[in-house]
Amino acid sequence: MTSMDLGPSEKVKPLIAAVREIVREKVLPLEVEFHNEVGKAEGGRFAHTERQKEILDEIKKEPKERGLWNFWLTGSDRGYGLSTVEYAYLAEEMGWSPQLGAEAFNCSAPDTGNMEVLERYGNEEQKNAWLSDLLQGNIRSAYLMTEPDVASSDATALQFEAKLDGDEWVLNGEKHWASGAGDPRCRVYILMAKTEDDSAGRHGRHSMFAISSDHEGIEIIRPMQVFGHDDAPHGHMHIRFTNVRVPKDALLLGRGRGFEVSQGRLGPGRIHHCMRAIGQAERALELLCKRATSREAFGRPLHKLGANYDIIAEARISIEQARLLCLKAAWMMDQGDAKAAGIWISQIKVQAPRMALKVIDEAMQMHGGLGISQDTPLAEMYTGVRTLRFADGPDAVHRMVIARDELKKYTNR
């Protein structure tokens, strides 16, 4: 009953095998081609070329036909009814292709979290307007939280403002790192704004909105670069809102309940991010080992030189530990006590990305110059995973959460 089963269930095993096969056989081989198209579209870097559109269709075709689709939708009759542990195994497999893996199965961030929000808190109109299309993979969505002038470690200080004026909210302010907003298919923003005055308390001043991306007054200022990339065509945007008027019922769940929405959204999202990072670490280790066994220096294969056995062993140990910790966090999430699970999610949020970064970095080093070039996916993986150390809360904040929980056992006495 309360056993802690962290293994793949009988139900999910065939799904893992199917996702693995599709990612490795169908998606990975298209990555380079997709990447090489960037910037060649008529609409510029943030448009898709015809070939990119074809690729995006191609990778989704088989999953959609075989029903390998929307795995993330837990607790809904529209979904698979997978547990978080079960989904975690799938997320790892999708993570092998950081750019296209999740997309192939309609499990991309920030869409999964956004769809969950719409599913739970959206009204019929919103569901009709966006949820159906998102569930079909026809459109994409963005999540607008972080602001340029507020430390991202402290979300309660966000300043972006929404004021009720008659039947409409009027939105003013700037958001940056708006993930997904660069995608040409993006149609809907989930957005946090301050709607209440300070008397509502630090966690009660903000509300969550679902709005169309084409309102007047919305201006995309620039893409945010990640290590010099703009991640075109799927980038993080810096967006300015000037007197953007949205309907009164664009509000989700209720005034002042923004953090309630975001917390429900963030927990599973962090697990998915971490499991995808583990998938990337596994891929990096595979690349490392392949290089180590196929390349020679000083007349011997690289794996027989220097500390390479130790590097490989440490990578293996660190991956296994991080995976088990993520599965434990997922299992905690499945037990239904979000607060208790939160401590575990904070742990993986600190551990999984830095573990993956270390493994990827070693894989780079094993490849010499190629490791940081376009001839391997390692650099792209590195920069993507590096963002996870800020996204959804920087490491330092998660460590604080863990430590406070630990100390409570003693200070409460």
Added chain:
Amino acid sequence: MTSMDLGPSEKVKPLIAAVREIVREKVLPLEVEFHNEVGKAEGGRFAHTERQKEILDEIKKEPKERGLWNFWLTGSDRGYGLSTVEYAYLAEEMGWSPQLGAEAFNCSAPDTGNMEVLERYGNEEQKNAWLSDLLQGNIRSAYLMTEPDVASSDATALQFEAKLDGDEWVLNGEKHWASGAGDPRCRVYILMAKTEDDSAGRHGRHSMFAISSDHEGIEIIRPMQVFGHDDAPHGHMHIRFTNVRVPKDALLLGRGRGFEVSQGRLGPGRIHHCMRAIGQAERALELLCKRATSREAFGRPLHKLGANYDIIAEARISIEQARLLCLKAAWMMDQGDAKAAGIWISQIKVQAPRMALKVIDEAMQMHGGLGISQDTPLAEMYTGVRTLRFADGPDAVHRMVIARDELKKYTNR
């Protein structure tokens, strides 16, 4: 069926609670007193004082009466029939008291491994001579493997010699780090010797013996010190054998099958060691947190100063990861494929001790000078755990094992 349940079973949960209570309420309070008696016995440092004998009886009384005893004995009708995962949880609890915890439940190393060897491979005479008394906790045993002149990383090179002369084996050579041989109750040695010539191959030249500790020609040269301790009265001895004659049937399992015996013995033993190390890490973290919340500097409690939140959070993360990895290794052991489990055991053998050392070291640092003094158990814990990085194979050898296994996926292609 093949689910990977790493949680405590319903069966073991009450046992965990019982062991925990006894260790923390009955055993820990006696540690300091036991330690302070060292060297006061008439027989010298390697004898027990009357009070020490009383303490050893006292801590075993309740466990024995309540049947909380010999948990380790898996797959035997004499034992509990616990799985390795189940036992692992108990080993963690016993680990809180590194010196007395396992003894209280008759689960001490090297006795558990030695009893398992006698149970599986001993003849009736041997079982009568030693196994019953060991199972009762009346006597202790020692394990004699390492030799002064052979790198401990490569056990196949051991040189201690046994030659058959008529109906007796004649043993010559030296063993050191003979764990348990300093205990005044030690009556039996399990010992590896080279019996075959080199044509038998690296893994076929050695045999395992069970012999009485009081044979003529056995001379205890000195105790081996660990960070300046001789671990009296339970130390590791340096022993010389000069023409020691033992019966022909002192041989276990068969000529040249020494590694077969030792491998069967080492796997579970390493898991137990690692879980006990995790227990020590938990205790260290508790001490750290208690100090951090009770001591002030610069007008604030220590936990609010400097990097202490981070230190606590990292300790928590690293303990959880290592525990899960150990449980996974234990679960692999329970699946019945010793070779597959071996890779996991090598992983924990590298990871668990160094994790525990790090946590203990941070706990020391939080205590200032007290952390390394007799006023906390931390220094004793540190030195004990430090030995695990050599014992049963140094870290480097385990990393080599892990790396080779990892690379096999690519080199075999």
Added chain:
Amino acid sequence: MTSMDLGPSEKVKPLIAAVREIVREKVLPLEVEFHNEVGKAEGGRFAHTERQKEILDEIKKEPKERGLWNFWLTGSDRGYGLSTVEYAYLAEEMGWSPQLGAEAFNCSAPDTGNMEVLERYGNEEQKNAWLSDLLQGNIRSAYLMTEPDVASSDATALQFEAKLDGDEWVLNGEKHWASGAGDPRCRVYILMAKTEDDSAGRHGRHSMFAISSDHEGIEIIRPMQVFGHDDAPHGHMHIRFTNVRVPKDALLLGRGRGFEVSQGRLGPGRIHHCMRAIGQAERALELLCKRATSREAFGRPLHKLGANYDIIAEARISIEQARLLCLKAAWMMDQGDAKAAGIWISQIKVQAPRMALKVIDEAMQMHGGLGISQDTPLAEMYTGVRTLRFADGPDAVHRMVIARDELKKYTNR
């Protein structure tokens, strides 16, 4: 006489002050503008826009007028006659602007090394053709060493071929990571090729050439990307040579003496790289501290939160140590025993880049998302310094060199 003075000499102190002022007041403010012009030139990403040309002129104007120019040229009447220690201090200052700092003073890699090679080994014709223009900063040069199919850790295995055919050498093969070859002003390549057969021994088979970049048969296949950048317009190119015919006297120093040339070139170059990395670390620490003191979270400035004191202190300690080690290596170089100096250079080659990467990474983390975006120079610094862990020999090779030297004291006995 043999005192080990690692301080800035009286001679170099005013130069340091001048370089510092120019870099910080004149060069740094132009970095963003220069960067934003990339890709806007008619000739494409690897051409300069008019504004870029202006900037390049502007930053060089004052240094050239004031004679703050070609500092690197040691032991030549054309140069300053600075010692390596003296130059090291200047390199650190230039390093603050990784893209433009060294250029302002005509001290860029790979030009400095290439000019040194031409100065020492070039004939009059070569000096007239390229050296004067390089010394004036009118043209740039490239260094072609690494090859796609050879592990960069073992340069003696390079396969690019030059065959003498009458009065001409015929060059065939591929080079990648050709640093500087993407610069539109690049006119000359210094290139290593295999000219002798294997009987000449591992270190005697290669020769060094100085050739014009516009020979027929030279084809730039693509730029090598560094973490997704092509470093336009100053990139590392992948170049193919097909029957490229160059004059017989394009050979420098002599047949089979390529490693002699490259070794003389690499020692000082590594010191310069490392000191520039230290300059970047200092800049990163300044950015980190400024952010930590100006940004608030949870109602307190960041520097008062979490482990930030420790992060800052560790950064300071690691920078000071690495700087002193670099200065010691520079001092060893000045003592005239290149072999003895080599061990020290290997030490800094391992230490300085990884130290700088760590400091830059912490600075990123302190900035949250901005740390990896175009709003700070940190990501560009990170990717640039990361290449140093491969360039001029990967870390592992330098560690091997150091260890062998250390062990020689014992194995030679």
Added chain:
Amino acid sequence: MTSMDLGPSEKVKPLIAAVREIVREKVLPLEVEFHNEVGKAEGGRFAHTERQKEILDEIKKEPKERGLWNFWLTGSDRGYGLSTVEYAYLAEEMGWSPQLGAEAFNCSAPDTGNMEVLERYGNEEQKNAWLSDLLQGNIRSAYLMTEPDVASSDATALQFEAKLDGDEWVLNGEKHWASGAGDPRCRVYILMAKTEDDSAGRHGRHSMFAISSDHEGIEIIRPMQVFGHDDAPHGHMHIRFTNVRVPKDALLLGRGRGFEVSQGRLGPGRIHHCMRAIGQAERALELLCKRATSREAFGRPLHKLGANYDIIAEARISIEQARLLCLKAAWMMDQGDAKAAGIWISQIKVQAPRMALKVIDEAMQMHGGLGISQDTPLAEMYTGVRTLRFADGPDAVHRMVIARDELKKYTNR
């Protein structure tokens, strides 16, 4: 003039050679014998045996005759007039023998600091009573600072009390970690006590005393153990003072000026400790390399296995960096600005011990079980150096000092 010469001066070079030869040829060979005598004296563990007395005389004989004596006494006509940099080189050499090296040249802690205090602040009577004998090496001294109930990170909170009663001070309280107080030759204590009430401010409430160790009311409660050692016969004692009456002029420098005295004392002391730690690291690396070249496993010398090249190279790099940083700190001290030097001393105080611990730990690991046993000096070195991470301020406090200094550049603006 302001050059930063970190090399050994011509003056100190022959001294280095002499000290090195004596330590390695005369002192090291006696270490084991000295150690084996512990506990065999009639007076118990904290007395010397006849043989120990002989050894202590023997090692001092040649240094005293040759005038290799009291090197530490800077700025006094009784001493060598060495600079701190010069002395640092000698401290490193003495550090090779942690127990006897400094003693041979009358340069042991805490005597050197105590002698300096007496030299500077003692009256004639005190100098006659103790200084002459200390300078001759006839007696030893102790330093009593730390108290059981006060966090050692915050010395301003010390509670040990001295009250003036007529012509005498009356001392009450406990001190522990009283270094040197276990030596049977110890005759004098330098001791800090609170003499003023809190209105005198945090740094003005304490005074320093020089008192005889045989006053009535002084009771040695117990030795403090370090990793289970009591460091007999030279241990750190826990001492209780009950109404101990000492003369009014036992006070040094003046009421409330205790921190002035201790600060002057601590700076050089920390440098000496760190340089001795570096000497130990060098010795550990020598032992490591000798083992790596002389021992085989799997048919190859250990140094050719696994990551051993990397371990050796990293040890070399870290030692060189730490040594240079210590020399820089010493050089700063010689410049006469104690406050400026303090930041550098804090840096080495953090760095040198942990560096040495890492190298010693690796040397242990290379030796297998012997590395922690009495068969190598490594464990003793480890435990001794480990204490340095608390002594004279724990790491965390030094990091805070460094960080605050770094941040001042920005917060003062």
